[in-house]
Ligand SMILES: CCCCCCCC/C=C\CCCC(=O)SCCNC(=O)CCNC(=O)[C@H](O)C(C)(C)COP(=O)(O)OP(=O)(O)OC[C@H]1O[C@@H](n2cnc3c(N)ncnc32)[C@H](O)[C@@H]1OP(=O)(O)O
């Protein structure tokens with residue numbers, strides 16, 4: 163905010179009962195992370211190349227060229243200022259425009275790191291790090307995305323030339339969707355069925371050069387282009403999601419990523435001790451980052467809706483006084499505050515997931531693979547529930563802002579359009595929950611076999627207690643006790659998984675049973691994942707959290723998150739007998755009283771996200787709350803207002819009006 167400028171939200175900020183600067187540190191993860199983030203946000207906001215207020219007005223070609231310009235400028239600044247990788251990734255984040263760089267850094271580089279041998283990493287990573295090559299992740303095809311084993315592209319070893327021949331045998335085998343592929347990438351990690359000596363060895367990754375490094379023309383045998391406009395204006399259309407066909411393209415043998423499986427010069431196929439599933443490792447990595455992204459997108463929408471709800475007034479004027487701020491309506495609070503609590507919940511669960519991922523990666527390096535299934539289930543499940551909740555929440559925030567939320571300059575329509583594919587990419591959310599369900603059913607089936615469940619399924623080890631325990635909540639106050647809440651969530655989750663396992667046992671063919679019970683299995687998986695989020699929020703509160711009143715606010719938010727989920731899924735809790743209807747009603751009473759506690763802190767709680775006005779790009783979410791004059795000013799900037807009488811008046815409006823006059827005379 164400019165020095166001396168009026169702050170229309172100052173009153174809201176004065177009622178805060180906690181130290182906002184300390185909350186900013188907790189949200190960012192550390193003082194260092196906050197400092198880096200703050201510095202990079204300001205660097206981007208102050209650079210005119212990164213302006214984005216005109217994005218929705220640009221044609222696809224203009225938008226795309228502008229994205230290329232921003233990406234090139236960002237890279238120039240990163241090099242000039244010698245930014246660290248941490249700083250560079252914050253710059254890309256605050257530039258806030260989907261671009262080929264997301265896939266280059268987010269998937270191409272990790273795929274080589276995770277699936278390449280030491281030599282392959284040494285050869286390719288330095289080129290990628292300097293952006294002397296630009297890469298994408300080409301897995302999905304026109305005919306298959308979820309079913310990775312169903313991919314049709316082939317990679318056939320030719321022992322005569324020591325090469326693989328990469329080929330697209332059918333229309334449906336065309337690569338379809340990879341970001342950065344359409345117009346930019348020089349290379350791809352392309353996934354194809356490995357065929358050696360007529361034998362199939364499953365799907366593997368291959369580094370394939372697509373375009374000339376001299377003139378960017380596709381290499382012989384490569385057909386490549388963009389797949390066309392996507393949902394919304396601006397939004398994800400800055401990305402060149404692409405189509406790619408291979409016509410017997412030859413690549414050297416050492417361009418197959420060979421950490422999991424090697425093909426020798428003689429055409430021998432050697433399986434290393436690394437599990438096959440590591441071929442899916444890049445997806446595990448990205449799913450984990452997508453959970454952190456969910457907390458960013460959600461907090462951004464909530465920040466806009468909260469500030470605007472404090473500015474906006476409707477009804478309730480007494481004796482000519484001001485009308486009621488819409489944030490004071492209990493209905494507004496019951497729709498908005500759970501989303502605020504969810505933003506914090508997703509932030510902390512993503513922190514935990516990152517540490518789990520780091521831990522599993524270290525173990526994999528040491529040849530320990532036992533924690534891989536849990537890492538897969540956690541990343542898949544949390545990716546699924548956090549992105550679904552965030553997509554719904556952005557739309558809810560738009561509605562919370564009434565009519566003005568539908569204006570592009572509220573920032574919410576474009577945020578929704580950019581965000582919503584997160585429910586599909588990196589694994590369709592339902593398909594991913596079915597993966598979690600498989601893991602849970604397996605865990606339940608092993609209970610009593612002596613194998614003790616660990617990690618996020620450790621609670622299943624107390625199945626005997628959880629299957630019959632009764633919640634001893636007697637008052638609304640009791641719902642503030644984390645142990646009581648966690649036990650209710652554990653009982654609900656375990657009972658849902660056990661019920662699925664029992665029903666599955668009734669089918670002679672387990673796969674048929676799994677298919678028939680899929681809808682119930684997805685609900686059991688979601689219940690397990692919600693338990694993880696609730697537990698990790700409470701565990702966060704066990705840590706030392708400095709700053710006046712910060713922990714208290716987080717305690718309130720953790721209870722709001724848990725009781726909101728309980729209220730939303732009350733049917734599950736009641737039908738499993740985990741709580742009684744009376745206890746459900748008490749939870750709701752507690753939730754209402756928690757909303758009143760959040761109210762004086764709401765604006766400060768969104769200030770703690772530390773978002774610049776540039777990043778938010780929302781007239782409604784401005785830090786200073788100066789909404790109406792800005793909306794009015796912005797309207798006049800619309801190209802339609804360039805002239806008072808619109809283009810087309812002479813051709814289409816005037817003749818119409820004249821005709822109406824003639825008709826009236828008749
Ligand atoms: C820091 C920067 C970040 C940048 C972020 C950039 C974001 C950019 C935006 C968008 C990018 C989007 C990119 C993409 O979308 S890439 C394409 C993603 N595609 C998918 O996600 C496909 C989803 N499908 C699958 O994952 C799988 O096919 C499957 C659904 C898991 C099924 O696979 P399959 O049929 O082989 O497997 P089974 O079900 O039979 O399972 C076999 C056993 O393997 C285990 N398994 C499965 N997946 C994994 C995994 N990933 N890791 C570990 N283990 C796995 C499974 O549990 C089975 O185990 P079991 O013990 O039961 O045998």
Ligand SMILES: Cc1cc2nc3c(=O)[nH]c(=O)nc-3n(C[C@H](O)[C@H](O)[C@H](O)COP(=O)(O)OP(=O)(O)OC[C@H]3O[C@@H](n4cnc5c(N)ncnc54)[C@H](O)[C@@H]3O)c2cc1C
Nearest residue numbers: 299300301302306307308339340341583586587588589592
């Ligand atoms: C914006 C965007 C960016 C992308 N970027 C990339 C990229 O960079 N690289 C890349 O390789 N791919 C990319 N993708 C592709 C993406 O990963 C796939 O679209 C995604 O994995 C879903 O697969 P699908 O499209 O085949 O969906 P489908 O599997 O066809 O899903 C269609 C419907 O069928 C249901 N369904 C499917 N299988 C089952 C089942 N077994 N049981 C029950 N229901 C089922 C799903 O729930 C869904 O409702 C991108 C996609 C988008 C939208």
